[in-house]
Amino acid sequence: MSRPDCLLVRPWAPSAVPPDALVEDSLGVGFISASLRQAGYRVMVLDAFTFQLQDEDVVRCVLEISPAVLGISLHSFADYRHCVAIADGVAAQRPDIYRVLGGEHATFLARPILEKHASVNAVVAGEGEKTIQEIVQRVVSGRATGLISGAVTRDTDGSILDGGARRAIEDLDALPWPHKDTVELAIQAGRPVAVSLLTGRGCTHKCTFCTANTFLRLGGGVVWRRRSPKQVADEMEDLIRRYIGRPGVHPMIQFQDVIFLGASPQARRWTAEFLDELEARGLRTPYYLMSRAEAILANADLMPRLAATGLSSVEVGIETGVDRILQAYNKQNSTGRTEDAIQILREHAICYDASGFIMFDPRMTLEELRTSALFLRRIDHATWDRYITKLQVFPGTVIRSQLIEEGLYRSDGELDDVYGYRFVDRRVWQVARHTWFYDDSIRRLDCAMRSSKAEIARRVRHGEPVGALSNALDLAQQVYCEHFLALIGLADAGELETRFEEQMRVFLVQVEFASVCLDSCLLTKEDSVAAAGLAS
Numbered sequence: 001m002s003r004p005d006c007l008l009v010r011p012w013a014p015s016a017v018p019p020d021a022l023v024e025d026s027l028g029v030g031f032i033s034a035s036l037r038q039a040g041y042r043v044m045v046l047d048a049f050t051f052q053l054q055d056e057d058v059v060r061c062v063l064e065i066s067p068a069v070l071g072i073s074l075h076s077f078a079d080y081r082h083c084v085a086i087a088d089g090v091a092a093q094r095p096d097i098y099r100v101l102g103g104e105h106a107t108f109l110a111r112p113i114l115e116k117h118a119s120v121n122a123v124v125a126g127e128g129e130k131t132i133q134e135i136v137q138r139v140v141s142g143r144a145t146g147l148i149s150g151a152v153t154r155d156t157d158g159s160i161l162d163g164g165a166r167r168a169i170e171d172l173d174a175l176p177w178p179h180k181d182t183v184e185l186a187i188q189a190g191r192p193v194a195v196s197l198l199t200g201r202g203c204t205h206k207c208t209f210c211t212a213n214t215f216l217r218l219g220g221g222v223v224w225r226r227r228s229p230k231q232v233a234d235e236m237e238d239l240i241r242r243y244i245g246r247p248g249v250h251p252m253i254q255f256q257d258v259i260f261l262g263a264s265p266q267a268r269r270w271t272a273e274f275l276d277e278l279e280a281r282g283l284r285t286p287y288y289l290m291s292r293a294e295a296i297l298a299n300a301d302l303m304p305r306l307a308a309t310g311l312s313s314v315e316v317g318i319e320t321g322v323d324r325i326l327q328a329y330n331k332q333n334s335t336g337r338t339e340d341a342i343q344i345l346r347e348h349a350i351c352y353d354a355s356g357f358i359m360f361d362p363r364m365t366l367e368e369l370r371t372s373a374l375f376l377r378r379i380d381h382a383t384w385d386r387y388i389t390k391l392q393v394f395p396g397t398v399i400r401s402q403l404i405e406e407g408l409y410r411s412d413g414e415l416d417d418v419y420g421y422r423f424v425d426r427r428v429w430q431v432a433r434h435t436w437f438y439d440d441s442i443r444r445l446d447c448a449m450r451s452s453k454a455e456i457a458r459r460v461r462h463g464e465p466v467g468a469l470s471n472a473l474d475l476a477q478q479v480y481c482e483h484f485l486a487l488i489g490l491a492d493a494g495e496l497e498t499r500f501e502e503q504m505r506v507f508l509v510q511v512e513f514a515s516v517c518l519d520s521c522l523l524t525k526e527d528s529v530a531a532a533g534l535a536s
Contacts, residue, residue: 005041006136007067008033009058010182011086012048016078018443023050023186025196027256028103028128029073030178035129038176041136045181048082050189055082059089062097069098069136074106077394080416084117091119098139100151102128104215108396109415110152114160116415122153126218127201129175131166150219168219172200172227177235180243187248195243196254197235199274200226203258205292208330208398209319209358209391212258224262226270233277240285252312253287260289263298271302278309286312293317293333293341300344307348312457314345318354321375322368325361329399335375342379349460351453354381360390360432362408362421366492369428373484380453382477383446387484388435392418427491434487434500441511448518449476455522469521476514483507 008029029045036043044065048058062070070090074083083106087099101113102124110123121144124131131150138144145156150166169175178198186193202224203212217223236253243249261271287310296316299306318338320326326333345352359372376382393400393409403409409421423429452473459466486503490496 002042004044004065004067005140006036006069006071006132007044007046007062007065008071008073008181009046009062009086010048010073011055011058011079011082012053013076013078013082016076017049019052021049022250023047023182023191023193025180025194025254026073026182027178027196027198028075029182030180031175032071032102032128032132033181034176034179036133036136037179039133039137041133041140045179045185047182047185050182050185050191055085056089058086059093062086062090063094066094067097069100069132069139071100071102071132073103074101075103077105077392077416077418079103080105084119087117087119098122098135098144100124100132100135102132104211105394105416107215107218108211108394111160111162112415114152114154118154120154122148122151124151126150126165126215127169129169165218165220168217168221168225169201170221170225172225173231177238183243183249187246190248192248192250194250194252194254195239196256197232197239198227199232199255199257199260200224204262204264205259205332206330206398207317207319208328208402209394211394211396214396216258224259224267229270229274229277232274233281233283236278236285236287237281237283240283244285251286253285253310255287255289258290259292259295261291261295261299263295267295268299268302271299271306275302275305275309279305284308284310286310288313288315290315291317293338296341296344297337303344303348303350307350311348311350313351313353313454315356316341316345316352316354317356318379318381319356319358320361321372321378322364325358325364325368325372328361328363339379349457351457352381353450354386357381357386357389358391359387360423360428362391362403362423363406364428365425366427366431366488369431370485370488373481373488377477377481380473380477382481383449384438384442384480385446387480388438390419390432391421393421394418427488430491430496431484431487434491434496435484437504441508441515445476445511445515445518448515448522449473451522452518469518472514472517472521476518479507479510479514483510 010026010029033043033045046061072083072086074080083101090097090099098121099119100122101120106123107125110125113120113123122135134148147161147163149163152160152162155161183193183195202216204224206213239253244251291314293316319329319331321335323334342352376386393403403421452469456466456469487496490499
């Protein structure tokens with residue numbers, strides 16, 4: 001292939017993504033590459049994580065490939081320093097390569113990024129398909145100057161130009177299906193990979209900690225735009241044919257919509273029509289989706305059909321186990337409704353997760369921390385990585401403005417600093433400081449707990465016994481919850497600093513024991529003796 005018009009790079013942030021993690025299908029990169037190719041441009045994709053490339057390795061690859069435009073995905077705060085390092089490295093040796101950042105984190109920091117980093121030529125804000133086409137067209141034609149709608153750019157004299165928001169893409173069916181470069185690269189590299197698709201764009205909710213509602217409608221238009229059920233089913237069928245069952249490909253299709261299920265009549269009708277498509281085609285491949293609790297309740301009558309067509313796992317927007325904090329986050333939900341939604345999922349043997357759970361909030365009390373910890377235990381979701389999560393304050397969020405106004409957040413921090421706040425209750429801060437420990441033994445147990453939940457759901461669906469495995473999972477949750485509550489108790493008594501090491505020694509022994517119990521149940525057939533032994 002001759003010199004590409006555009007090279008799209010997804011950097012690797014080792015602090016956020018461990019080396020042995022599953023490669024995620026980058027839909028953002030996929031949509032951009034598909035749109036550019038449809039417009040006639042030559043495009044290459046480089047996924048740093050797939051090949052375990054450090055920033056300097058990526059720079060060397062970029063210099064060798066020598067694209068006209070380098071597009072770097074800045075989706076998460078964890079990617080920020082890596083994106084800048086790549087842009088810096090390329091700019092130092094090949095300033096003629098036009099360097100563009102895009103993604104959610106980049107969108108809300110567009111001007112500050114350009115002000116702080118001379119190596120960045122432009123930042124695409126919001127949806128990027130049309131904007132990146134215009135940028136590439138200008139660069140390859142030798143006139144990369146002036147305002148560009150949907151981007152903040154650096155002009156030839158160094159001035160920063162804000163082109164304003166580009167009109168949102170209303171007809172998502174008109175877009176080409178996202179290309180699967182990241183999936184193909186992972187397969188070629190022998191890395192495990194998941195395949196994803198998207199049914200729409202937008203979010204009808206306005207949670208104070210999230211930018212989805214704003215990011216996905218910068219250009220105005222309908223709040224929640226969706227592809228037709230038929231086209232989504234067409235793409236799903238194509239992905240199943242091309243990828244599911246291939247070595248290294250995760251058997252579950254991942255729907256990456258921030259909300260898949262909706263409570264409105266229109267949203268319910270879309271889901272019903274989508275299920276009609278799957279049923280008519282006889283599709284039964286396992287799939288994953290994200291949903292709020294109230295949407296699960298509103299679609300309870302459709303849950304048997306969802307489960308029958310392959311719904312196996314749901315990411316539930318739980319966030320916290322404290323109703324006051326739910327109200328502060330503008331979640332328009334309650335812990336009681338969350339538990340009702342989880343019960344519906346349990347009844348249909350559908351796994352659920354809550355990776356967005358926020359254990360530590362800067363304005364919470366110690367008693368609220370205890371309440372949230374017990375809530376995790378009550379909903380059978382007490383993995384250690386949920387107990388240690390702190391609120392991440394993203395640029396562009398309402399909660400960031402609130403914390404600045406309340407004097408709890410320093411607004412002059414680094415552009416990737418999402419923890420630049422202080423806690424109102426010093427005891428909560430102390431517990432947060434003492435939950436940083438996350439070694440391999442804890443990570444292994446967390447992974448085993450998730451595998452156990454999936455295995456329990458599978459056994460329930462097939463009418464197989466789950467007694468010993470369920471008891472072992474319960475034991476692991478008990479170990480985590482009791483340790484966390486012990487830390488709270490020590491902080492309340494003013495003894496956390498002096499007795500922490502003693503508490504940790506006991507905790508790590510219990511973690512090892514829980515791991516042995518869980519692993520033995522995952523690897524062997526259950527029997528009544530094992531079940532009785534663990535129960536006692």
